Amino acid sequence: SQQGEEDPQALSIQEGENATMNCSYKTSINNLQWYRQNSGRGLVHLILIRSNEREKHSGRLRVTLDTSKKSSSLLITASRAADTASYFCATANTGKLIFGQGTTLQVKP
Amino acid sequence: GAVVSQHPSRVICKSGTSVKIECRSLDFQATTMFWYRQFPKQSLMLMATSNEGSKATYEQGVEKDKFLINHASLTLSTLTVTSAHPEDSSFYICSARGFTSGLSGTGELFFGEGSRLTVL
Numbered sequence: 001s002q003q004g005e006e007d008p009q010a011l012s013i014q015e016g017e018n019a020t021m022n023c024s025y026k027t028s029i030n031n032l033q034w035y036r037q038n039s040g041r042g043l044v045h046l047i048l049i050r051s052n053e054r055e056k057h058s059g060r061l062r063v064t065l066d067t068s069k070k071s072s073s074l075l076i077t078a079s080r081a082a083d084t085a086s087y088f089c090a091t092a093n094t095g096k097l098i099f100g101q102g103t104t105l106q107v108k109p
Numbered sequence: 110g111a112v113v114s115q116h117p118s119r120v121i122c123k124s125g126t127s128v129k130i131e132c133r134s135l136d137f138q139a140t141t142m143f144w145y146r147q148f149p150k151q152s153l154m155l156m157a158t159s160n161e162g163s164k165a166t167y168e169q170g171v172e173k174d175k176f177l178i179n180h181a182s183l184t185l186s187t188l189t190v191t192s193a194h195p196e197d198s199s200f201y202i203c204s205a206r207g208f209t210s211g212l213s214g215t216g217e218l219f220f221g222e223g224s225r226l227t228v229l
Contacts, residue, residue, distance in 0.1 A: 102151075
């Protein structure tokens with residue numbers, strides 16, 4: 001079952017701009033994770049934020065988590081053409097990862 | 110990071126045949142593996158959770174007799190699509206979690222590259 005809703009579904013920006021993706025979920029979580037998927041490939045883990053954390057950074061990535069609103073955002077700063085991919089949030093609860101619908105990001109050179 | 114190998118990456122079969130997909134953790138022991146299914150331009154749907162040495166736990170709506178999962182060792186899980194039909198055509202992805210440092214609990218999963226099944 002899916003519990004994450006992401007918006008926007010698709011995002012197209014110019015290289016150098018920032019990209020923000022949002023994720024909402026329905027149940028309580030242990031942590032929330034963001035993954036990246038290049039077309040036709042497996043997923044690559046980007047960042048994990050625990051339920052007691054509010055913000056986390058990793059390189060050009062910034063993730064926020066608001067458990068009161070059951071939402072998270074992923075910000076990619078200074079985007080590059082190589083960032084073009086689909087991005088999924090996933091919520092962890094009872095040992096399983098449930099994925100959101102994903103945001104398809106296109107970064108134009 | 111940890112490596113998960115999935116094989117085959119692509120398979121085409123005739124309707125009615127069975128197809129086996131392997132998922133191996135190459136550099137860690139995977140006590141738990143997950144199988145997902147992904148339709149084009151859609152998200153990953155969790156099909157089942159397999160724990161080494163025990164029966165897989167299937168998600169609601171997933172036919173256990175259709176999708177046979179075996180997790181016989183700490184490094185190998187297999188998904189067999191039995192009597193495949195065109196509607197089973199999809200992208201199947203496995204992921205693994207182990208008990209090495211940083212991989213326990215509900216931490217990050219490591220994903221295989223996926224297997225694209227086409228049933229004619």
